[in-house]
Amino acid sequence: MSKLVFFFIIILCANLYSQNVDFNIVGNWNASDYWSNESKTTFTEDGYISMTINGEKIDGKNFIIHGGPNDGQKGEMKYLINSTTSPMQIDIIALKDNIEKGRILGIIIPVHHTKFLMLLSFDGKRPETMNDENYEKTLTLIKIE
Template sequence: MNFSIITSKIFILFILILNLNIFAQKKEFDIAGNWEMTDFWSNKSATVFTNDGYISITINGEKIDGKNFIIRGGPHDSEKGEMKYVINANKSPIQIDVIALKDNIEKGRILGIIIPVNHTKILMLLSFNGKRPKTMNDENFEQTLTLYKRE
């Protein structure tokens, strides 16, 4: 065999391996599914992120159904609302917004960040002051939520 043919084949093989490696690293972040959320004090909540953008959560045995939850208190007491989420995986850390809606009108937004640990565990930090957290650190450690995928 000719040296240039061997070199060409090695070069093509190298490019194929490099492309496969790059493709494998660009897996899309997917939060959809059933999760168990745990806070700093080990309180647990069942949490569901649906493929169509709704979030449902169970807190102290009370389920808040993202598609059809009943508002408690305030001027809209006993009326129907919705809770949705939006993910921006192109940011680092990943950004999440939890959005409260009534009659398709946004009534509030909780800003947060997500740090994936592995395919079944993520860390999430939500802010209720209208400012998105930049990072998880010692100052906000107690507010960090740990989510474990149940499926």
């Protein structure tokens, strides 16, 4: 009986430890999608996100908007993380002149301190979970620095 209690305490402590591990998204990441397309993504300490899309680098602190009524003007991209939810929530926010112009809602699931999964929605509704229906849209990010 005492071995069973000891085993239960070990499992409980390990579970509590895993729930208290902080995930730090700041840094450079290699993102890949279901079809193995890769891009670089950087999350900065001051809340900016930069990424490469179709070979074009988008600098979160200073990028030029292509298309639409703001074509050719300077914009910014920031991110916000809510780590109190499960899965964690991420918002990618497009700004122009410090005014929000759009928001991409998503979720992230840390796998390891150097790997996480991210699912973004472009329809204004945050995904609730990663599942068989949306696995093709899920990105895998692996830390490179």
